[in-house]
Amino acid sequence: MLRRLIYILLLLPMACIDPFKVEVPEGQQLVTIEGIIHNGPGPHAISISRSATYGSVFEGLIRPVTGATVVIRDNEGRITFLEETENSRGNYFTPAGFRAEIGKSYTLQIQTVEGKVYSSLPERVLSSPAIENVSLKTVTIPVEGEIIPRSGVQLISEINDPAD
Template sequence: MLRRLIYLFFFIPFACIDPYQVDVPEGEQLLTVEGIISTGPGPHAITLTRSATYGSVFEGLIRPVSLATVVVRDNDGNVTFLTEGDEAKGTYFTPASFRAEVGKSYTLQILTAEGKVYTSTPERVESVPPIASLELRTVTIPSPGSQAPRSGVQLIAEVNDPGDQNNFYYWRNGPAVYILETRPDLFTPRPSPQNPNRTPQPKPCCIQCFRTEVSDNQGLFVVNDDNFNGLKARIPASFIEDNGLRFVNKFRMDLKQYSISQGAFRFLRLVKQQAEINGSIFDPPPATIRGNMISLDNPDEVVLGYFMAGGETSRRIYIDRNDLTFKQNRAIIPDDCREVAGASLNPPADWNP
């Protein structure tokens, strides 16, 4: 029996399996344009990136488009050149003195380093009413798998909408400053030959700083005045997430309100709808949302994003920790507050809570 098994073993065919090499194409790199010029103070920023199409091995990789020539031209023929940032590659800035003018139309023109030319359709600047007042609400958001919900502050803007024009509103969070509190008494350095056991080494200073940051927009806030034309309206215009640091003491932010074109509003509304898809079987399939940018070399080329131009107004709000009805647990930074990016011991010159 054993001999038969040995013979059977030698008659079993053996083969080597060579790995199959698949050459995956890089995929088309889509130009994405993002930015707005407005009647507010400059500089205004336009960001150019390239992202890969779905299915590419580079999908999800965003590459800044550097060394491009970027200009803004108005309907009177005036041309403004934008300058690429030294540290923000792919982001191009207008001169600080540049402001768009109500009633004028503006076109963005781009010449890439590879010699490709892109242009936007003209965007007309409309006037924008001021923000009459700002109200805040504490908002909690259930977080699946976590006992503590996410939370933050929702800002409600009151607007006296003019009745003689159709308005399209867009809100963005402006620069923010808040009092940052840290724990330098808990400072423990990284392991080193001199301190292999990470013995705590408390620092005598400093506990409190003023930190400046550009708040991320948590969602898109856009609306048209179809339902309140000529009336006073109160509209959710911003959400600022509580990260355990911002609302420990005092927080300040400038909320920016824009009047944008109908085309820009439609684009942002579609982006908002796709961003809020919850993954059910009834959701519409994701689709490429075309903006107002086209390639002059190849009109069939897909260009993502939207160049916007609009009127701008802003309103400042100070938020005290006691204004919140729900707060996250305080985040602990075991170090001198001056070691945190954007922090300084001195308050801004216009700090006036």
């Protein structure tokens, strides 16, 4: 019995696996743009950041893109400049009185400090259909192996959304 234990203890260090070093080619740092404008009161915010490559020391960190020129252009040629504040790096805000108008198309255009230009496709602002009815429904879902079922509330809104 002791002899078997000695053999096992001697073979254990030989069973280790050498770590495999993965070499990933440096990827491209992509620009990420997030935001929305709507016909509600402003200011509306557009956030611009840069992605990190896999294995980078910056992986998982949000790196804001600062100093960019950000404009919103409508289909009638009107231009609205968005401003970046000192307290909110990488976030660009419309003026307080800016509202998107239903039926107009808007294009977002960004020029970074490096001179790269990004432009969205025109997007038309559509009116949302009116809510005709709102109702609540309690839902009970039996759970296998438990005495007490799961329950919740379901909120149901009815709208008449035209096909166009």
